[in-house]
Amino acid sequence: MIHKDAVEHIFDGPIPGQSLTNPKDKPYPWEQPPQFTSGKQLTEKIFFDLLKEDNLETVTTLMAQGTPVMDIAQMLLMTGFQKGKMNPDMMLMQLEPTAYMLLAIAEKAGIDPVLSRDDEVAVIEDDDVEEDLKTSKQVTNFIGSGGRFKDAKVAKISPTSVGPDIEKQLQTLDTSKLKASILAKQPQKESLLEKQG
Numbered sequence: 001m002i003h004k005d006a007v008e009h010i011f012d013g014p015i016p017g018q019s020l021t022n023p024k025d026k027p028y029p030w031e032q033p034p035q036f037t038s039g040k041q042l043t044e045k046i047f048f049d050l051l052k053e054d055n056l057e058t059v060t061t062l063m064a065q066g067t068p069v070m071d072i073a074q075m076l077l078m079t080g081f082q083k084g085k086m087n088p089d090m091m092l093m094q095l096e097p098t099a100y101m102l103l104a105i106a107e108k109a110g111i112d113p114v115l116s117r118d119d120e121v122a123v124i125e126d127d128d129v130e131e132d133l134k135t136s137k138q139v140t141n142f143i144g145s146g147g148r149f150k151d152a153k154v155a156k157i158s159p160t161s162v163g164p165d166i167e168k169q170l171q172t173l174d175t176s177k178l179k180a181s182i183l184a185k186q187p188q189k190e191s192l193l194e195k196q197g
Contacts, residue, residue, distance in 0.1 A: 029084030070116040073098040104170040
């Protein structure tokens, strides 16, 4: 049985094919040519957007609360796609660099992040970079079952995906303010000694 409040919202969504009836002079942002066609430029844009104080605090708080890194990366990229920043192929290619940047930020902030809901994503250590470069010519299957972006997985997350400039900036990132902010937001646990029973 459907709850009475749910019935009100069943028909709130767009009608199938509605986007095809929009006027040609007012297309959605994703129906236009993407703003970024260079992977390197888009990676830099995502990186500098992540470094904005509000964004940095938001993503670190989410990771500290246990939100999987891949979920955050997918959310950021899907938002960029909806705003016309990239096409679907570029969105998929940016999954690895975005996840790596988030992992590096988590490490600098002292957060032990959850990688994905099923934790099948592997992180490559620096000594494995050469081996990764050898195998980078192989085509990686990003899409999981169903062919949906939300099911996308990255077989290995490598530092080479962001390039040396961003990698260097990630190494020198100052997150001391973030650490203090995260600690302040942690819920205080009640001490067993303070309980009266």
